Amino acid sequence: MSSDRRVNPSEVLRPRNVGAPVKRTEDARLLAGNGEYTADRKPDRPLHLAFLRSSQPHARIVRIGTAAAQEAPGVVAVLTAEDIADDFKPVIPFSRMPNYYATPILPLASKKVRYVGEAVVAVVATSRYLAEDALELIDVEYQPLGAISRGETAIAEGAPLLHEEAGSNILIAREFKKGDVAADLKAAAVRVGGRFEMTRKAPLAMEPRSYAVEYEKRRDAITLYTSSNIPGIVRDAVSESLGLPGHRLRVVAPDVGGSFGSKGSLYPEELLICIAARKLRRSVKWTADRLEDMSSSSQAFAEIVDAQMGFDANGIATSLQADVIGDVGAFSIYPWTCGLEPVQVVSFLPGPYKIGSYRGAVRGVATCKPPTGPYRGVGRPISTFVTERLMDLGAAALGIDPLEIRRRNLVRAEEFPYRIASGIIWDKTGFIECLDAAAEAAGYDRLRKEQAEARKAGRLFGVGVACYAELTGIGSRIAVAPGMPINTGSETAKITIDSTGAITAAFGVASHGQGLETTLAQIIADDLGARFEDVRVIQGDSDEVPMSTGTYASRSAVLGGGAAKHASRLLQEKIKRVASHLLEANADDIEVTEGNAVVLGTDRTVNFKQIAKAVYSDMKTLPVDAREELSATYTYDPINGTTAAATHIAAVEVDPATCFVRILKFVVAEDCGRLINPMIVDGQVHGGVAQGIGAALFEELIYDEDGQLLTASLVDYMIPSAPEVPSLDVVHVESESAVAGGFRGMGEGGTIGAPAAIANAIADALSPLGIDVSILPMTPERIFRLMEQARLNSIGKADE
Amino acid sequence: MAKVSVTVNGEKYDVPDVEPRMLLSDFLRDRLGLTGTHVGCEHGVCGACTVLVNGDSARSCLMLAVQTNGAEIVTVEGLGSPEELNELQAQFREHHGLQCGFCTPGMVMTGEDLLRKYPLATDEDIREGLSGNLCRCTGYQNIVAAIRSAAARRTEKAS
Structure with missing residues (x-):
């Protein structure tokens, strides 16, 4: 054997993939039209959903006439809130925040509608064309209750209440305080201020929201394919709402065409399509058209901020105060709550600056618009x-x-x-x-x-400068949304080498354009000692890891990456132990690199395929107690996160x-x-x-x-x-x-x-x-x- | 119901039972199973559904399938395979001209049309040519770079 095959230890330790502009694994299939987005699923004889949406901003539903629609060609079912009342429990976007009212999430509007675009009736038919035809035959009688179109009018005296049970249109109120801001402002050499407004936006992913439920008659199980960036959270919420255990409810986010937050909450349509599939024992598909997506997906920002800042004569900012009204729309979203967006404004107003005293007060008020959510x-x-x-x-x-x-x-x-x-x-x-x-x-x-x-x-x-700081990769000590009870602080990686020597890494994160199949494989290749192209990354599938949430809040590189690093190290230790038997060397003298275990300074080497064969198939090579399954799971929690x-x-x-x-x-x-x-x-x-x-x-x-x-x-x-x-x-x-x-x-x-x-x-x-x-x-x-x-x-x- | 005879990506299809109202995009996706063509807006603005009809780029969400009777259509599946991307597709990969990939088929088909018809001398020309295709992920910079690179290679080959 020639000595040039020997591995130099410094080469082994240097990361080869992390830090390099590696071309993406995802690209070939996406460029050739071989991606698989939710709407591309082709279940057996699927039924198609279409929704009749509210034309009214705020009205009591007096009567829904569906008889003609029921008789329309191709129609299999017409569902109203009444028809599905026994099929689910409302989903509550709970929070420990004081001064917060959690509006329940229902699959279809019940008793009243609260924004134009809210789903009222669902038609299930043999084609989308026929389902939309039948929508024309539905007759809904509304009794108008008065629109609330702006945040300021929602808190005005005598405004109609959107949620009577809340007793107020203010769904959330919070205040942060430090020091004596009034005194500091008074003492300031210079005070500046104003009334600032960021209007309402649409995150607007190019792929509209899309869901496909595949019904498995054999065991009364469903798989929800969803254009979601939080498939884990959706799985847990649907499970709870429909009383369906996780082994009969799989939630998969396949290729997802962007989200930017608009696909990062549980949606009424996700509940409804699961209910419909179970009721009809058939696979069902739905994709929003652009009008539906614009008028029912979560929207963003929509705040008015009255703010003042005081400076001393040297330009040091001494004090900041702000009163914020967030126009949060008609509902609190799950799981983030209606506090997510407006409360974050007052949490982050001081920014990267050393401002001495601060008061930030926020009210999130209900209006007749789709809910605001993450963007x-x-x-x-x-x-x-x-x-x-x-x-x-x-x-x-x-x-x-x-x-x-x-x-x-x-x-x-x-x-x-x-x-x-x-x-x-x-x-x-x-x-x-x-x-x-x-x-x-x-x-x-x-x-x-x-x-x-x-x-x-x-x-x-003109020239403009802006500085900011943000919290990313947040661990379990800080809730991503204020007071929210679900765990967003950890992610799991499960890395396995199977009997063919192939490496599969499963994660709960859910890429929707970020290229996690590539970046997570880069990390694993370095830390496990594998070749980049040999690592397959699976993500966004609730069957692959026991618990997950998804990809949001700039967390996946930190949490998914951290889990990948730790799981890779654990698996590498196992590989070294097996290799030490096979190579008759001390495990400490073995380096794992490029899919080979090598005794340092020698040309003695075994590859992953040989190691897998020794562990799983060839029962003569290893002692029984050395046949450890080549698999490692690690759940990583960065505790605080990072800036x-x-x-x-x-x-x-x-x-x-x-x-x-x-x-x-x-x-x-x-x-x-x-x-x-x-x-x-x-x-x-x-x-x-x-x-x-x-x-x-x-x-x-x-x-x-x-x-x-x-x-x-x-x-x-x-x-x-x-x-x-x-x-x-x-x-x-x-x-x-x-x-x-x-x-x-x-x-x-x-x-x-x-x-x-x-x-x-x-x-x-x-x-x-x-x-x-x-x-x-x-x-x-x-x-x-x-x-x-x-x-x-x-x-x-x-x-x- | 109408009969539609079309050639798509070089393959001849005779579909006997097409509703006159069926969109070309739905026909390609649901009847022919060619889901590489994406539908982003159904009102002709986003360009995700762009295909080539008789050599010209067209919005498949604004055409009826019956209008294409006798036509030759190319979709993104007709350009290259994952194993063997065509030149423009390869440049998109090289320059990170895609993220979520949803607008990508439309971008690539529009890019093909631009490359075949125009000199694309400047980035402004490329940006203008892409102005009917929306992308929410990339900020367009790397899409422009990919098309620029493909145009340069085309010029090299021609000379």
């Missing part, structure tokens, strides 16, 4: 928008550069761990490093010079004729810890920023006073298309976190920083006109009105 960033896009606007207002009032005022207030490297005024603890993260890296990459000083030139020429050119942070810098120009905003430059410097796959990380940042651009410039769900959605198509609800999104520069400040692998979560950050940076850039561009930016999106129409108002004001001043 990429949750709460932080608005908290960052408000805090970063206040920072810029303070900087302007004090004559300090926006970059400098942030440098003075950010938590510095030596000050971590740092507890901000709302109580959140930041672990060591490169806040200042991100600021400096972003400024350098953007050429900040050059941009300011360019701006001065542009202004001389009468152009509206991620970034600085975004945008340069924009506003066209005074069309009022369109053009983004000239956009730079992100982010600290997401150790990168598993830089290609995927950049992709996540690009996509997050594009959504942030949408939130800042285009996207707004508009409901009229009667609770009707006016922007229910992709023509009216505009998400960015290719010409509107600039090429981004992404810089990584790679400081390792304290969790396993040194990873940090990074799926949401782009959407958190971008709206604030763009808002600040627009405000900077328009500052010569004395225009402030306090609402997003800054559509051309809004900018036109602000510029008109500024023009009128200046004429008024000239007249005085």
Whole structure:
């Protein structure tokens, strides 16, 4: 044997896959049209669902006439709330939060409807076309109860109650306090403030929500294929609601076409389709059309924030107070509750800054709209928008550069761990490093010079900076949603080498575009000592691990990755023990790499296939007690989780004729810890920023006073298309976190920083006109009105 | 019921019982089992359902199956296989031009159409060409890079 086959120990220890831009395992099938999304399932003779949805914002259901629909061609069943009353228990989005009312979740509206788009009747037919035909024959008589179309009107005297049992339209109220904010504001050298609004958004995954239940007559079992990013949570909730044990209820999230949060809650349609399949003992399919998806999937943001910030003469932020009204829609969602979005706003308002005193009060109020739920960033896009606007207002009032005022207030490297005024603890993260890296990459000083030139020429050119920090990979000590009783703090990896030597790793996480089949395999390949292409990752299938939740809250790299690392190590120990018998060497002298166990410094080696054969098949090679199953399971809990942070810098120009905003430059410097796959990380940042651009410039769900959605198509609800999104520069400040692998979560950050940076850039561009930016999106129409108002004001001043 | 005779990805189909109202997208997916074509909006905005009909890109959610009688259709399944991706598909993989993959078939079919018909001299040309296809994951940057790279390879081959 030649010595060049020998393994060098330093090579063994160096990660080969983690940190490399490995091409994705998922891509070949998805590119060739061989993916399998829920709607692509082809069960035997499936039935198809269609929903009759409420046309009323708030009304009592007086009568539902279904006789004609029952007789329509192809119709198998017509179901109303009454027909299924005995088939389920309502799902309650419970929370230990005080001052919270948990609205029950029902498969179909019962007694009254609370938003336009709420499912009222379900038709099951032999085709979707025929099911939709039958919807036309259903006659529902409503008694209108008065629409509540805005958060402010919901809390007005004499407003109709959406949930009478709650006794109020305020479904959640909370307050965070630290120090004497009133005194500090009074003593401040400079006080800035305003009324800020982030309008209602749609997460808008390109794949509409889709469910397919496959009924197994043999054992009265069902498999729910769902376009969900929380298949584990859905499994547990449906099990409880329908009284069906987990071994007769499998929930699978196959290829999922994006979520961004909109597929991250339990939906009434998920309950209904399971109920229908069991009642009819048939497989049933349903996919939302775009109108249904826009008008019934969870929506986002929708907050009004009255906020003030005080600074001392040196530009140090001393105090911050805010009153937030969140328009949470008609129901509290499961499992996150209606507190998730608005409470997160007040939790994160102090941001990455050392603000001395704080008071943040929030009320989440019920309105006649679909519930708000998680959307990429949750709460932080608005908290960052408000805090970063206040920072810029303070900087302007004090004559300090926006970059400098942030440098003075950010938590510095030596000050971590740092507890901000709302109580959140930041672990060591490169806040200042991100600021400096972003400024350098953007050429900040050059941009300011360019701006001065542009202004001389009468152009509206602006530069905006935004910093944020977020909690990611949250462990069991912190609930992802306030007071929520389910465990979101751990994830399981189960890695097995079977009798053919093949490696299969099962997880409870549920990728919907993040590429976890690739990144988790990268981690396992390194830590187990396998070849990347030999590791198959299974995820999003409730049959594969005993308990799971899914992929949300920037957790899967940290929790799934941590579980992968630990399970890989455990399995590698087993491999070494078997190899030590086979190679007649001490287990400590064996290294496992590239699918081989090697005695260090020799050419003695066995591969995984030979090891598997020795353990499972060849009963002569190993003593009985050495035939350990080649499988390891580990449930990882990072306990606290870890911080991620970034600085975004945008340069924009506003066209005074069309009022369109053009983004000239956009730079992100982010600290997401150790990168598993830089290609995927950049992709996540690009996509997050594009959504942030949408939130800042285009996207707004508009409901009229009667609770009707006016922007229910992709023509009216505009998400960015290719010409509107600039090429981004992404810089990584790679400081390792304290969790396993040194990873940090990074799926949401782009959407958190971008709206604030763009808002600040627009405000900077328009500052010569004395225009402030306090609402997003800054559509051309809004900018036109602000510029008109500024023009009128200046004429008024000239007249005085 | 109408009879529809079409050639899809080089294979001839004669389907005798097609409802005149059936969308081409539903026909491809449900009758021919070609689920690579995705339906994202059913109102012709998102472009996920884009296929080539007689060599031109078309929204299969805005066409009726009966309109394609006698036509030649190419769907994403007709370009390459997972084992052997075609040039553009391979560039999407190389440049991370997809994440969830749902808009991808439409992006690839539109990209094919653009590559066959236009010089695509600048990124602006590519972005303009893609403006009828929505993607919510990638921010378009890497899709543009993939098409740019495919265009460059095409030019190399031609010279």
